[in-house]
Amino acid sequence: xxxxxxxxxLLVLSxxxxxxxxxLAQSEVKLLxxxxxxTRELYVEFNRAFAKHWQETEGQKVTISQxxxxxxxxxxxxxxxxxxxxxxxxxxxxxxxxRQEAGLIDADWxxxxxxxxxxxxxxxxxxxxxxxxxxxKDWDDLVKPGIEVITPNPKTSGGARWNYxxxxxxxxxxxxxxxxxxxxxTKLFKNVPVLDSGARGATTTFVQxxxxxxxxxxxxxxxxxxxxxxxxxxxxxVPSISILAxxxxxxxxxxxxxxxxxxxxxxxxxxxxxxxxxxxxxxxYYRPRNAEVAAQYKDLFPEIKLVTIDNDFGxxxxxxxxxxxxxxxxxxxxKPGN
Amino acid sequence: xxxxxxxxxxxxLSLGYAAFYASLIVFLPMAVLFAKAFSLxxxxxxxxxxxxxxxxxxxxxxxxxxxxASINLVFGFxxxxxxxxxxxxxxxxxxxxxxxxFALPTAVAGIALTALYAPQGWIGQYLxxxxxxxxxxxxxxxxxxxxxxxxxxxxxxxxxxxELEKEIEEAAASLGASRWNTFRRILFPAVLPALLTGFxxxxxxxxxxxxxxxxxxxxxxxxxxxxxxxxxxxxxxxNYAGAAALAVVLLVFSFVLLLLINILQHWSTRRAxx
Numbered sequence: 001x002x003x004x005x006x007x008x009x010l011l012v013l014s015x016x017x018x019x020x021x022x023x024l025a026q027s028e029v030k031l032l033x034x035x036x037x038x039t040r041e042l043y044v045e046f047n048r049a050f051a052k053h054w055q056e057t058e059g060q061k062v063t064i065s066q067x068x069x070x071x072x073x074x075x076x077x078x079x080x081x082x083x084x085x086x087x088x089x090x091x092x093x094x095x096x097x098x099r100q101e102a103g104l105i106d107a108d109w110x111x112x113x114x115x116x117x118x119x120x121x122x123x124x125x126x127x128x129x130x131x132x133x134x135x136x137k138d139w140d141d142l143v144k145p146g147i148e149v150i151t152p153n154p155k156t157s158g159g160a161r162w163n164y165x166x167x168x169x170x171x172x173x174x175x176x177x178x179x180x181x182x183x184x185x186t187k188l189f190k191n192v193p194v195l196d197s198g199a200r201g202a203t204t205t206f207v208q209x210x211x212x213x214x215x216x217x218x219x220x221x222x223x224x225x226x227x228x229x230x231x232x233x234x235x236x237x238v239p240s241i242s243i244l245a246x247x248x249x250x251x252x253x254x255x256x257x258x259x260x261x262x263x264x265x266x267x268x269x270x271x272x273x274x275x276x277x278x279x280x281x282x283x284x285y286y287r288p289r290n291a292e293v294a295a296q297y298k299d300l301f302p303e304i305k306l307v308t309i310d311n312d313f314g315x316x317x318x319x320x321x322x323x324x325x326x327x328x329x330x331x332x333x334x335k336p337g338n
Numbered sequence: 339x340x341x342x343x344x345x346x347x348x349x350x351l352s353l354g355y356a357a358f359y360a361s362l363i364v365f366l367p368m369a370v371l372f373a374k375a376f377s378l379x380x381x382x383x384x385x386x387x388x389x390x391x392x393x394x395x396x397x398x399x400x401x402x403x404x405x406x407a408s409i410n411l412v413f414g415f416x417x418x419x420x421x422x423x424x425x426x427x428x429x430x431x432x433x434x435x436x437x438x439x440f441a442l443p444t445a446v447a448g449i450a451l452t453a454l455y456a457p458q459g460w461i462g463q464y465l466x467x468x469x470x471x472x473x474x475x476x477x478x479x480x481x482x483x484x485x486x487x488x489x490x491x492x493x494x495x496x497x498x499x500x501e502l503e504k505e506i507e508e509a510a511a512s513l514g515a516s517r518w519n520t521f522r523r524i525l526f527p528a529v530l531p532a533l534l535t536g537f538x539x540x541x542x543x544x545x546x547x548x549x550x551x552x553x554x555x556x557x558x559x560x561x562x563x564x565x566x567x568x569x570x571x572x573x574x575x576x577n578y579a580g581a582a583a584l585a586v587v588l589l590v591f592s593f594v595l596l597l598l599i600n601i602l603q604h605w606s607t608r609r610a611x612x
Contacts, residue, residue, distance in 0.1 A: 209473075210456075326572070
């Protein structure tokens with residue numbers, strides 16, 4: 001008797017749920033943005049702005065969930081089945097892995113949105129202690145004896161690969177050859193006392209543990225560190241040459257097609273290029289692509305000579321292969337006897 | 339020991355459940371791991387696992403795990419002894435504190451230990467002038483692995499000590515045994531199997547530890563890089579098979595060590611019982 005009653009009420013309940021979710025499906029849509037660590041605050045604000053925009057233009061409610069972690073780890077989660085509608089990662093190499101490892105996105109994803117599918121950029125700068133006691137001005141100062149440089153391990157941190165490549169680009173530009181650049185990088189990493197596994201760990205090492213004289217950092221992270229930890233404690237030093245860090249964004253084709261969210265996912269990423277999106281990027285210390293918005297922030301972001309992965313390193317696949325894969329240049333630096 | 343009855347009600351069901359559960363939670367993931375690792379050719383497999391950098395990391399991982407477990411063997415025993423045999427103010431608190439390394443997220447433990455032992459940390463600032471570097475050295479790795487392993491020895495030895503009756507010691511004393519002899523011939527053999535179990539658990543746990551170590555070790559290739567870090571580095575290259583190969587090495591080594599300790603434990607139980 002009881003069981004029968006229970007069954008009946010369960011049936012009613014499930015019918016009711018089905019009806020209500022069916023109705024919701026039309027008026028509400030959910031997106032998952034899988035991103036990397038330091039974009040948390042940016043996307044909290046951006047999601048709110050986009051939800052408002054979508055409601056106004058399409059009359060549909062959109063709820064966006066965010067997932068943050070190391071860039072490579074996040075990409076692996078998506079490869080292993082985390083149903084991201086969009087990814088906003090630290091480097092194109094990790095986005096490309098979605099294609100290579102699991103065929104989740106189209107081959108020409110990098111052309112699907114303007115500016116290499118990177119709506120905002122950053123670069124690598126130096127963070128030094130107040131007064132710049134070791135008088136660090138440019139990359140050459142980092143290879144001097146007695147200077148300690150803090151950077152995460154490029155083998156485990158996607159973000160740290162930009163640091164390494166920025167240094168390489170400087171040496172190549174100044175000393176001309178790959179061999180000279182390798183010598184320079186070897187000397188530089190001899191001055192690195194600790195290789196944290198991720199960017200935030202390295203920040204802690206430099207800021208809280210008081211280790212090191214120079215911290216190689218993404219520009220946006222350097223600003224955050226200044227804001228959170230005191231402008232009286234640290235200064236930003238901008239080197240003569242750095243690299244254009246392009247955090248890539250992409251719609252995860254296979255997932256949006258399965259979930260029927262392509263339209264809103266595409267609009268979400270395109271909104272990053274809108275004036276609102278660009279202003280939010282600037283507010284969170286990423287360099288906006290939009291010239292007009294960038295002009296508002298020109299005091300914050302000094303002009304530097306910036307090299308790019310595609311022009312100077314032949315793209316991410318090649319850079320990864322040459323420098324960071326097992327047996328690559330980075331491993332050679334640490335070979336015993338070197 | 340009483341003999342187990344040959345037929346227990348619900349035996350079939352519980353055995354079936356146990357087998358299913360163990361397969362799902364343990365054997366299946368292991369099988370996938372092995373399958374991934376052996377998607378490499380033998381030559382690739384050996385090249386990956388015998389790479390000099392990998393070998394340096396095994397030495398650190400196993401060496402520091404062994405040191406950590408050994409320290410816990412001695413001090414865990416003392417802690418357990420104090421907790422069982424003495425009454426003092428705040429004993430309950432100390433007892434609860436022992437489990438803290440279980441509960442704490444390992445990354446938090448790592449950050450806390452690094453804050454203590456870094457050159458300008460609370461403890462580190464006094465050690466550094468003495469020439470003792472803890473954070474960012476193999477010693478730091480051993481400290482982290484000692485921290486996470488402590489509860490294992492305490493929690494395995496404690497119940498055994500509690501069951502040992504004081505009367506046995508008193509009897510030994512009344513028969514003229516010295517304290518040392520009582521310890522050596524009565525107490526120690528009785529707790530030895532539990533000590534070995536605790537040691538093995540602490541050791542096994544330490545080998546795979548990642549979170550607490552990456553913060554304090556400094557992750558310098560060939561010097562302070564643990565094997566789990568190399569596994570993560572391989573994953574960053576989307577080299578799943580290579581990562582699995584290193585994991586298999588850890589697993590096989592750990593399994594052999596656990597097996598040896600089990601045999602030793604079995605032998606010591608029988609000796610103590612007989």
